[in-house]
Amino acid sequence: MRGVACAGGTMSRRRRRDRRGQDEREVIPQRAEELTAEWFTQILATGATVAEVRCEEIGVDVGFMGEVHRCHLTWEQFAGGGGAAALPASVIVKTPTQIPENFAAGDALRSYEREIAVYQKLRTTLGVPMPGYYHGAMDPDPAPWMQRPLFFLFDHLSVSGINWVIGQFLKLSGKSKRRYILLIEDFADARPPTQMLGGSLDDARRSLEVLARFHAANWMRSDATQHYRYIWPVDTVPRVGQASYVRNRDEFVERFGPVLGDGMLDRLDAIQERVPEICSLLAAEPWTLLHGDFRLDNVLFRPNGEMVVLDFQGLGSGRPAVDVAYFITTALTVE
Missing domain, CATH: 1.10.510 (Transferase(Phosphotransferase); domain 1)
Structure with a gap:
């Protein structure tokens, strides 16, 4: 009985620690209703207080991987009335899509993680005009070891085998609870x-x-991957592209075949057979x-x-x- 009591006490303490860990997790809003005035006040850390937030979704039916919100911010008046000009009247907030299949693809391809890392680690060195960066956050990668065995399979399996692995992996990614958010300048x-x-x-x-x-x-530029390792060359697992072509060809032909014509479809089929060779040339x-x-x-x-x-x-x-x-x-x- 003593052993049972000890085990029960240990399990109880573990549950309390787990609950405490969940309660202490960083707040990473994933929906517009979670983008509160209190959260913006804390994240933007201007010394002023956001009194009200009004969010509108932009780019509806355009984005595949995520949602984009323009958040209009009403600020409380500064004592003395100064400093208001430096406060953003609106910001852009990017979060993952709520469509499970699309989220699975974006999560598996590290699309959300990659963009946050670009703004955090590379934005000032890319030589391209980008929005200003306010905030980015994401949950830790639960399986950082996964890439190596996956890429090995993609390089060695048949096209049908690759499609099976992709299907299973997307099912796992679709169950992912990993959260992402990016706050950038609005134009x-x-x-x-x-x-x-x-x-x-x-x-x-x-x-x-x-x-x-x-x-x-x-x-x-060879130093970019020192800042973020998932900047992939175009010849990374090219047979995944072949598998995707095979998986989606029939539906594509049904929708667009009459527009393309048989000659173009034959050409696409021929190119598909050479995808690894073409990708190797484009990565050289x-x-x-x-x-x-x-x-x-x-x-x-x-x-x-x-x-x-x-x-x-x-x-x-x-x-x-x-x-x-x-x-x-x-x-x-x-x-």
Whole structure:
């Protein structure tokens, strides 16, 4: 009986420690209703108090991996009325998507983690105009050892085997409780072009000039992975791309086959067979850091002539033509 009592006492103490650990976890809001005035007051730490918050979701039906909120902040009046001009009237808050399947993909690809790390560790050295950084937080990685065995499987399994592993891994990621949040500067006065409508030639030219400066600033930059290790070259597990093509081909053809035509589909099928070879060429020297999702939706044009580049979830490395080709094919109409 004494042993049972001791065991029960030990279990009780452990439960209390677990509950205390949960209570002491950092507050990392994941929904708009959790973005309170008290939380902003604490995080922004301006010495002033946020009296009221009004959040609006922006980019609805555009983002795949996350939610973006513009939060309008009402500040309590300073005693004496000074200092108000330095307080942000609004900020942008990025949190993961609430769609389980999409969250699983973003979590597995380290998209949320990567963008927070870019703002925290690389923002001032990338040579590209980015929003100012206010705050970023995430829960610790529960399985930092997972990448090596996964990549080994992706390099050695058949395409069907890779698809099975991906399916199982996404199921696990979908159950992840890991939280992420990023607070950045808002440019409410900026014009955001859209790739759905296509941009002007001037928009494209100016965007490519910014992209070229970014590539030049990070040409053959070997120290970036010392700051954050998940900046992957474009030839990282290329057979995952092949597996994804096979997994999604039938649905893609059903939706877009008539638009592409049989000749283009045959060409895509042929390219799919060469994905590892092509990725190896695109990762070879000379390489640079790649934005990974450089398109018009991620470029802002301000009235004063400044430009701002957004969305660094896909930062990687490879030949600069990867970013350039991606931008041109999504930014301009044929005309």
